[in-house]
Amino acid sequence: MSPHRSAPAPALAVVGATGAVGSILLQILSQRADVWGGIRLIASPRSAGRVLAVRGEETEVLALTEDAFEGLGAGDVVLFLTPAEVSARWAPVATARGAVVVDQSAAFREDPEVPLVVPEVNAAAVRSRPRGIVAGPDCVTAAMIAALGALHAEYGLAELAVSSYQAASRSGRAGAEALRRQLSLVAGTPLGEQPGDVRRAVGEDTGPFAAPLALNVVPWSGELRADGWSSHELAVRAETRRILGLEALPVSVTCVQVPVVTGHSLTVRARFEREVAAAHAREILEAAPGVVLVDDPAAGEWPTPADAAGTDPAWVGRLRGSLDDARALEFFVCADNLRKGAALNAAQISELIAGESA
Amino acid sequence: MSPHRSAPAPALAVVGATGAVGSILLQILSQRADVWGGIRLIASPRSAGRVLAVRGEETEVLALTEDAFEGLGAGDVVLFLTPAEVSARWAPVATARGAVVVDQSAAFREDPEVPLVVPEVNAAAVRSRPRGIVAGPDCVTAAMIAALGALHAEYGLAELAVSSYQAASRSGRAGAEALRRQLSLVAGTPLGEQPGDVRRAVGEDTGPFAAPLALNVVPWSGELRADGWSSHELAVRAETRRILGLEALPVSVTCVQVPVVTGHSLTVRARFEREVAAAHAREILEAAPGVVLVDDPAAGEWPTPADAAGTDPAWVGRLRGSLDDARALEFFVCADNLRKGAALNAAQISELIAGESA
Numbered sequence: 001m002s003p004h005r006s007a008p009a010p011a012l013a014v015v016g017a018t019g020a021v022g023s024i025l026l027q028i029l030s031q032r033a034d035v036w037g038g039i040r041l042i043a044s045p046r047s048a049g050r051v052l053a054v055r056g057e058e059t060e061v062l063a064l065t066e067d068a069f070e071g072l073g074a075g076d077v078v079l080f081l082t083p084a085e086v087s088a089r090w091a092p093v094a095t096a097r098g099a100v101v102v103d104q105s106a107a108f109r110e111d112p113e114v115p116l117v118v119p120e121v122n123a124a125a126v127r128s129r130p131r132g133i134v135a136g137p138d139c140v141t142a143a144m145i146a147a148l149g150a151l152h153a154e155y156g157l158a159e160l161a162v163s164s165y166q167a168a169s170r171s172g173r174a175g176a177e178a179l180r181r182q183l184s185l186v187a188g189t190p191l192g193e194q195p196g197d198v199r200r201a202v203g204e205d206t207g208p209f210a211a212p213l214a215l216n217v218v219p220w221s222g223e224l225r226a227d228g229w230s231s232h233e234l235a236v237r238a239e240t241r242r243i244l245g246l247e248a249l250p251v252s253v254t255c256v257q258v259p260v261v262t263g264h265s266l267t268v269r270a271r272f273e274r275e276v277a278a279a280h281a282r283e284i285l286e287a288a289p290g291v292v293l294v295d296d297p298a299a300g301e302w303p304t305p306a307d308a309a310g311t312d313p314a315w316v317g318r319l320r321g322s323l324d325d326a327r328a329l330e331f332f333v334c335a336d337n338l339r340k341g342a343a344l345n346a347a348q349i350s351e352l353i354a355g356e357s358a
Numbered sequence: 359m360s361p362h363r364s365a366p367a368p369a370l371a372v373v374g375a376t377g378a379v380g381s382i383l384l385q386i387l388s389q390r391a392d393v394w395g396g397i398r399l400i401a402s403p404r405s406a407g408r409v410l411a412v413r414g415e416e417t418e419v420l421a422l423t424e425d426a427f428e429g430l431g432a433g434d435v436v437l438f439l440t441p442a443e444v445s446a447r448w449a450p451v452a453t454a455r456g457a458v459v460v461d462q463s464a465a466f467r468e469d470p471e472v473p474l475v476v477p478e479v480n481a482a483a484v485r486s487r488p489r490g491i492v493a494g495p496d497c498v499t500a501a502m503i504a505a506l507g508a509l510h511a512e513y514g515l516a517e518l519a520v521s522s523y524q525a526a527s528r529s530g531r532a533g534a535e536a537l538r539r540q541l542s543l544v545a546g547t548p549l550g551e552q553p554g555d556v557r558r559a560v561g562e563d564t565g566p567f568a569a570p571l572a573l574n575v576v577p578w579s580g581e582l583r584a585d586g587w588s589s590h591e592l593a594v595r596a597e598t599r600r601i602l603g604l605e606a607l608p609v610s611v612t613c614v615q616v617p618v619v620t621g622h623s624l625t626v627r628a629r630f631e632r633e634v635a636a637a638h639a640r641e642i643l644e645a646a647p648g649v650v651l652v653d654d655p656a657a658g659e660w661p662t663p664a665d666a667a668g669t670d671p672a673w674v675g676r677l678r679g680s681l682d683d684a685r686a687l688e689f690f691v692c693a694d695n696l697r698k699g700a701a702l703n704a705a706q707i708s709e710l711i712a713g714e715s716a
Contacts, residue, residue, distance in 0.1 A: 161519045161610075161627050163521035163625040165523070165575050165614065165616070169551075176550075176551075180545070180546050180547070180548075181546075183541060183544070183545035183546065184545045184546035186541070186545075187538070187541035187542045187544075187545035187546075188538055188539075188541065188542035188545075189538070190538075191619070192534075192618065192619030192620055192621075192664065192667060193527075193534075193619055193620050193667055193668060194667060194668040195664075195665055195666070195667060195668045195669050196664075196665065197664075197667075198664035199664065199665070210658050211658070211662050211664075212662075212664060215617065215618055215619055215664060216618060216662050216663060216664040217523050217616055217618060217623050217662060217663060218662060219623070219625075219660050219661070219662070219675065219676050219690040220655065220658075220660060220676075224655050224656055227636065227678055227679065228636070228653070228655055228676065228677065228678045229678055229681070230655070237681065250680075250682035250683060251681075251682065252519075252627045252680055252681075252682070252686065252688055254625040254627075254676060254688055254690060256523065256623070256625065256690070258523070258575055258616050258617075259573065259616075259617050259618075260550065260573055260574060260575060260617075261549070261550030261551055261573055262550055262551050263550075265575050265577070265614070267521040267577075267612040267614065269519050269610045278585065278586070295586070297578065297582050297586055297588070298582055300568050300569070300578075302577050302578060303577070304569050304570075304574050304575065304576060304577070305574060305575060306550065306553075306554075306555075306556035306557065306569075306570060306573060306574040307553055307554065307557070308553070309550060309551055309552060309553060309555075310551060310552040310553045311553050317577065318577050318578075318586065318612060319586065320585055320586045320587055321585065322608075322610055323587070323595065323609075323610075324608035324609065324610070325608060328610070330610055330612055332577040332612060332614070
């Protein structure tokens with residue numbers, strides 16, 4: 001009884017359905033227009049057999065084996081919310097069946113044959129995918145790229161300097177739990193005034209962080225690369241260049257972790273090819289998809305990660321024209337690292353692909 | 359029995375001796391070479407009569423009245439660790455007696471007749487003080503200026519971009535206590551994942567912060583100035599220019615508060631007149647007074663505010679040459695905002711002045 005439908009609704013398979021990002025994705029699927037035929041949940045054998053609600057239906061989680069991909073084919077989407085090594089191992093199994101893979105890990109982000117897509121900025125790139133794989137960006141890039149893309153379209157981005165204030169749930173449930181455990185050890189104490197007292201209270205087990213995160217900030221995220229750069233910093237630079245199509249964009253970036261559970265924040269200084277007026281930039285951001293401007297310091301209004309957590313948009317505030325350069329702007333942006341930084345962006349890409357066969 | 363002394367040792371009066379910075383100052387005085395004759399403690403009438411240990415001697419705190427300055431004169435130093443309005447009111451009372459005022463508030467920092475001094479960078483400026491007043495900088499400026507000054511001397515600073523990660527004790531004991539109270543309300547809970555849950559748990563009383571600081575970062579510090587800038591951001595720009603003697607230096611800065619008790623952190627991107635090699639910059643910072651380089655990411659070594667709290671130096675790490683600009687460096691710096699950011703710098707200035715009459 002669907003005379004306009006030229007093909008059956010595509011199936012969606014979610015690999016990594018039981019993790020922190022997977023749980024958010026299932027919430028998101030229940031809130032968005034339902035474009036899917038069957039939805040299949042896949043996870044590590046340890047989580048297989050669990051029953052999760054998907055669109056109100058109880059759905060058993062399958063173990064990640066060859067069999068889990070049985071019956072998937074052209075037009076279907078397999079969404080990987082898994083560590084890079086899992087995506088690298090299993091994505092080819094899905095594409096071999098003809099399904100399109102949407103991967104949220106770092107496994108394919110630097111592959112020139114894999115488009116890196118943020119739908120608000122470069123949706124068209126999803127159509128050119130020679131390997132049958134589409135990647136979403138790192139959660140820090142994702143937080144700022146819709147705002148930057150809108151400003152770039154108007155003024156032409158010429159240079160970028162970014163500092164991050166990254167949330168613990170970047171490291172999934174283990175990150176959030178480690179932060180909570182550390183906070184319970186230091187909260188209400190007079191700690192934090194003497195060298196080493198926070199380290200002693202937290203102990204050696206700092207979880208996924210390279211140092212205690214409670215009552216502290218940690219200027220390290222990712223793995224060591226050449227000349228003292230971290231993999232996450234290089235990723236923000238490379239991904240911003242790819243998504244905006246600016247292969248030589250100068251980007252300076254320092255990634256710092258802060259004791260926030262969910263919600264990445266960034267300070268952004270952007271210099272453009274053309275002169276910018278803050279009032280005009282404000283209009284552009286007010287109209288930009290995926291961006292909400294909250295910027296009235298006189299009323300105490302600017303975004304914070306605690307307010308951005310659990311929400312879809314990138315929240316922008318503190319927008320100011322540079323005092324020294326008529327072509328430069330500064331702003332502050334917050335976004336939920338599990339949503340726009342991961343599950344939401346992956347869902348949006350998957351819907352773009354589903355729409356191709358509609 | 360001091361044949362080389364041409365004058366008696368100068369007296370020191372400390373106004374604001376009982377506050378968070380005052381307490382640190384008394385510790386610092388007991389640890390440094392003792393250049394002082396009498397040391398007199400002054401505070402608001404509310405704190406007068408308290409007895410504090412100074413150099414091992416019990417000393418009664420005097421109430422801040424005209425009488426408290428009785429007997430002070432030329433060669434003596436009156437150190438104000440007070441809010442700007444208190445400094446503005448009482449500094450002239452001290453200078454009228456011939457004493458030199460060292461003020462750590464914002465009251466005189468923009469006065470062209472008041473030198474703004476960080477001894478590691480511009481000690482000589484202390485000698486030219488037509489009003490008899492010397493000011494110390496804001497704690498954010500203080501955290502980075504020794505490192506920047508050393509690099510500027512070698513390469514010539516041309517442009518600066520700074521993002522701060524400011525500790526709660528910037529707002530004194532009230533700030534530290536408000537953060538602890540907020541953390542005890544949220545620690546160990548599953549809060550921080552839904553919009554508004556941290557705000558609800560913390561309640562309306564956010565202390566001296568413009569929003570809850572526990573499990574959050576707050577992109578606001580100071581008072582609103584034109585075009586969306588905050589007074590603290592403008593102070594960092596103006597003070598950096600003054601101390602380095604670069605009146606037209608382009609400075610971009612965003613001030614953000616983080617849930618750390620003590621220890622400001624900053625990401626710094628500096629562009630110079632000349633090309634910089636990171637290895638050479640490292641040598642400069644290793645030799646710079648007031649700076650300690652802790653920078654071995656392979657060994658997990660970089661500074662954090664929890665390690666900087668309670669210590670004197672500015673700790674620099676994550677030093678990297680820009681990937682896109684042979685004249686630019688990026689680094690991360692932490693310093694105790696109550697020490698180098700306030701009490702220590704004020705003690706250093708006071709000692710410079712005491713040394714003049716030795």
